[in-house]
Each structure stands twice: as C-alpha cells, then as structure tokens.
Amino acid sequence: MTLLTTWSESGPETQVRRTSDPAEIAEALKPLGVRYEQWPIREDVPFDADSDTVFAAYGPEIEKLNAEEGFTTVDVLGLHPSDDPEFPAKAKAAREKFLQEHTHDDDDEVRFFVSGSGIFYLHVNGEVHAVFCEKGDLLGVPRGTTHWFDMGTNPSFTAIRFFHEEDGWIGNFTGSTIASRFPDYDTIAAGYEADKASA
Template identity: 50%
Template sequence: MTLLQVMAADNAADVRVRTTDDAVIGAELAEHGITFGRWPVVDGAAAVDSDALLAHYADAVAELNASGRYQHIDIARIHPDDTNPEWPEVAAGARAKFLNEHRHAEDEVRFFAAGRGCFYLHLGHEVLAVVCEGGDLLSVPAGTLHWFDMGTRPDFIAIRFFEEEDGWVGDFTGDRISEAFPTLDELLTAS
C-alpha cells in the first residue's frame, strides 16, 4: 500500500495527514513541487532481468525522458538472501547509507517496479513520509532535504533516472532529524 504520512518536523507524533488515497497523496505532494504517479507493474518483476524490465518500461521511460534530460537510467535491486549468512550485515549496510538527511544536486526520480521503500521529505516545518510500492513513480526536486528507508528487510526494484553519472551522490547535512521519526517498518505497522 502506498502511504503518505505528514508530520510536524519538530514532533513526529503530531501527525497531520495519514492516507493511502493516491489522489490525496498526489495532490499533497504536488503542493510541494513533488511529482507522484503510477505505472502498471510487471507480475513477477523480481524474476525479470534488468534489461528485460527496462525494455518493458521503454515507452513510459521515453515519455518521462522526452526532453533527454536523464542521461543515465538504470535499475537498483536488493532482495533478501536467506542463504547468505552475511545477508543481515549487507542489508543493514545498504539501509544505513541513506538513513541520514541529505540532498542531491539533481532531481531524485524513482519508479518502484516491485517492493517498497520510504522517502522522508523534510519540507520546512513538516516531514512527509512517502511509502512507495510497486507501481509508484516519485520525483523529488533537486535540493530537497530528505532521507530514505528501505526497511529492516530490504526488498525492492527501482528504475533510477540521473542527469549525471554521479547524480545519486548525497550531500549529507549532519542533522540527526531522521532518528526522531518512525522507520518504514514502524509506519507500516501503525494503525
């Protein structure tokens, strides 16, 4: 389920909006210049290799990139591997990379082909937690303060769009704000 939870930046318990309604989510995000959309999902996307997945979404990708702005389009995948005894450390390391507040010099554009992850957008006096799932497209404007949580058991496939090859590199603020907000797992279990 796609979820938007809007909280006061100085008090995560002050929940101003909590909704799974795509129209409400899209409207709320649009007020902040954030694009939210939906594309159809591929059944069994985890079993589809990256080249075939990109080929499947070629028309949607071409429409999104009609201006030619995005020079680097790829797929990020992370799936649980219970056969690997090092998986818990691998997952924790992957998750920890983006749990602290940062910004990027270019827009952060992601389409979730499968799985889920949560973008936390620090917009002035509010933090918007956007839980994205398979089918969700999110475009966060350059310079937006945010962090990302893939959960304690990361499992997602996302098509990423970059203007520059190093567009994913974050400028970390050093602010520990993320520690005061519910994690992805906590958001999903809240009533």
C-alpha cells in the same frame, strides 16, 4: 496502494495528514515540487527481475519520462534477501547510509518501484512527509530537497533510477539526527499492512 503521512518537524506526536488516496497524495506533494504518479503494474515481471527484463517491460514509460525530463542515465537497482552470508551486513550498511538526512545539489532523485517498497521522508517547510512507495509508484524528489530513505531492516525491492548527471547518486549529508525521531519503515509498514487487512 501508497501511503502519505505528514507530521510537524517537531515530532510524530503532531500528525498533519494521513492518506492512501493517490490523487490526494499527488496534490499534497505537488506544492513541494515532488512528482508522484502511478504506472501500470506488469504482473509478469518477477519481483527480482534483472535490468533487461525491467527495461523491456517498462520501455514506453521510461522513454516518455526521459523525453519529458531529459534524463541521460537510467539503471535498475535491486536489493532482495538472499542466501549470501554477506547480505545482512550489506543491507544494513546501505540502509544506514540512506537513513541519514541529505540533499542532492546536482540532480533530482527519481525512482520507480518495480517491486517491493520503501519510504522517502521529505523534510520541507517545517514538516516531514513520509511517502510509502510500493510496486507501481514513481516518486521524483527535486534537487535541494532535504530528505532520507528507509528500506527497512529486511529490504526487498527493485527500482528504476533516473539521473540527469552521469555521476549518479551523490548525497550531501546534513548531520541532523531527525530521522531517528520519526517512525521507521518497519513501524509504518506494519501499521500499513494492518490497515489494508482490515479494509
């Protein structure tokens, strides 16, 4: 299950939409040029699976999307808590980088969540759309779309990344502090889990 929350860009006091219905989410994001869909979940894939395991499990879906969109590079990014004493510092640095509002000039940002979760915040047409993505969710953010991403203070996810350009992820940061004015991953995730528990 995924969650979409939309607010006015003025702040989270003005909530426009909140839904966990996949069809409603796809319909709300479509006018923004954002691709949202759900792929079958492979329950036999470990949460911290390596690239070979992920590619083997999702080969048909990857090939289909590549054929549709013409991606030239596909990789797997995993970030999970570990006993590595450097993990907290690495995770904090990665989070702080992606938390800054940015755009991409030359490529879309397309991610499929194999495990775990993260939130893409899309700042478009005077609104902020927080898309909480979980295992099985694919989100495609068009190039030029102002956005940021939050993986939380204790990140744990594995995602397939799709690129048209071999250079991969290149962000153009706006310098805005808007991300600090909206609920972060930890806040939204806590409320989301509470909703699911009471459903």
